[in-house]
Structure formats: structure tokens, C-alpha cells
Amino acid sequence: MGETSQTPKSLKAQITRTSLVLAAAALLREEGPRAVTYRKVAKWAGAASSSVGYYFDSVTQLLHEAGRYNIQLWGERAERVATTAEALPPEECRERLAELLVSASLPDDSIAPAGHYSQLIAAAEAPAVTEAYQKGRVMLELAISRILRHGGVTTMPPRMVGTVVDGAAIAALSEGYDVRDFAVSLVQEALQAYERTEGGE
Structure with a gap:
């Protein structure tokens, strides 16, 4: 988490401030931007309500840092999947490509897909969160690029993977299917379409 004008100097104060960001990030993931208020963040962090206003100039600043933290978690997971993919022989990576791409694109199993997508949609209500997610998605797409490259796919853009x-x-979610399985099947179809393009068909 980056420093701001309110970055505390003592270790105890740094811990308090970090706990407030983590609480805000959890609220953002689970209930959306509207739930991120000074009072609720303080309650979730087990801190005094006044401490939120002491460390953060506004709810907007707190939302921005919470959004950055959430997208960083997502991006770091994608990077770990990319590292795993690059450790595989290219042929095996190619065989598992759809599964790897979906694993990089979705959050881990500790976060319910419905909550994850509700959070992303609700971000439109808070420009600070939208800005944080826009910047963080670059990290995600770089990881997806690594997986595609090692799998030998050169024409499919990372943004297309995310879109699919x-x-x-x-x-x-709306039709009652398993999210991960359905995503893998559609990514596989998209990969096959791009393979036909690469083959000149």
C-alpha cells in the first residue's frame, strides 16, 4: 500500500492504518462501495471511529486504497498462476491453457464469484475504486499475456480473455451453472477460434 500524506510514523499507528484499509477492502468485496463508511470500517477493524478520519482525508481516499488492495490480491494470484504455467513444458501448458487462464482471471475459491462480480459492478458508484481497478488490471493482463505466450497463443489479446x-x-451466475467450469469451456472455444485464425483458416 502506497504512502500518503497521512502515512503514520510509529509501528502501532501503521498497524492501525493497515487494519483500516483491510477492513475497507473486505467491506468493498462483500458489500460494495456504499458500505465503506468511517463508522462501519472502524467497527470491522475494531478501532475507534475517530481513527478513520485521522488517517484518511476522506472516504474517497479510503476507497481508493481499499480498491488498490483488492486488485493487488487479484493481480498477485494471476502472477502466481503465470509462474506455475511457465514452469510447465509448453505442450502441457497448451493442453491446460483454458484452465490456467480462468484460474488467473477469477479470484480464488475463498471469494464467492457472485460477491466478486457484485463488487466490480458496484465500483461504478465510486470513481476512486474504478480508477484503482483500471490501474490494477494492467497487472492482471500482464500475467495473462505470460500464460498465453508460454502456451503458444500469439493472436489472442489478454483483454479478450478477461472479457470471455x-x-x-x-x-x-444468472443461469445456475458452475462458474469455473463454464468459463473454462467458453475460453476453450475462444482459444480454438483463435487457433483457426493463426492457422489461416
Whole structure:
């Protein structure tokens, strides 16, 4: 988490401030931007309500840092999946490509897909969160690029992977399918379409 004008100097104060960001990030994931208030963040962090106003100039600043933290978690997971993919022989990576891409694109199993997508949609209510997510998505797409490259796919853009996974997830949630399985099947179809393009068909 980056420093701001309110970055505390003592270790105890740093711990308090970090706990407030973590509480705000959890609220943002589970209930959306409107739930991130000074009082509720303080309650979730087990801190005094006045401490939120002491460390953060506004709810907007707190939302921005919470959004940065959430997208960082997502991006770091994607990087771990990319590292795993690059450790595989290229042929095995190619065989598992759809599964790896979906694993990089979705949050881990500790976060319910419905909550994850509700959070992303609700971000439109808070420009500070939207800005944080826009910047963080670069990290996510770099990881997806690494996986595609190691799998030998050169024409499919990383943004297309995210679009297919997000569309599959929303469809699966609304139609009662398993999100991960449905996303893997649609990404596999998209990969096959791009393979035909690469083959000149």
C-alpha cells in the first residue's frame, strides 16, 4: 500500500492504518462501495471511529486504497498462476491453457464469484475504486499475456480473455451453472477460434 500524506510514523499507528484499509477492502468485496463508511470500517477493524478520519482525508481516499488492495490480491494470484504455467513444458501448458487462464482471471475459491462480480459492478458508484481497478488490471493482463505466450497463443489479446471469463461468469451466475467450469469451456472455444485464425483458416 502506497504512502500518503497521512502515512503514520510509529509501528502501532501503521498497524492501525493497515487494519483500516483491510477492513475497507473486505467491506468493498462483500458489500460494495456504499458500505465503506468511517463508522462501519472502524467497527470491522475494531478501532475507534475517530481513527478513520485521522488517517484518511476522506472516504474517497479510503476507497481508493481499499480498491488498490483488492486488485493487488487479484493481480498477485494471476502472477502466481503465470509462474506455475511457465514452469510447465509448453505442450502441457497448451493442453491446460483454458484452465490456467480462468484460474488467473477469477479470484480464488475463498471469494464467492457472485460477491466478486457484485463488487466490480458496484465500483461504478465510486470513481476512486474504478480508477484503482483500471490501474490494477494492467497487472492482471500482464500475467495473462505470460500464460498465453508460454502456451503458444500469439493472436489472442489478454483483454479478450478477461472479457470471455467475465461474460461466462455472469451467464453462469444468472443461469445456475458452475462458474469455473463454464468459463473454462467458453475460453476453450475462444482459444480454438483463435487457433483457426493463426492457422489461416
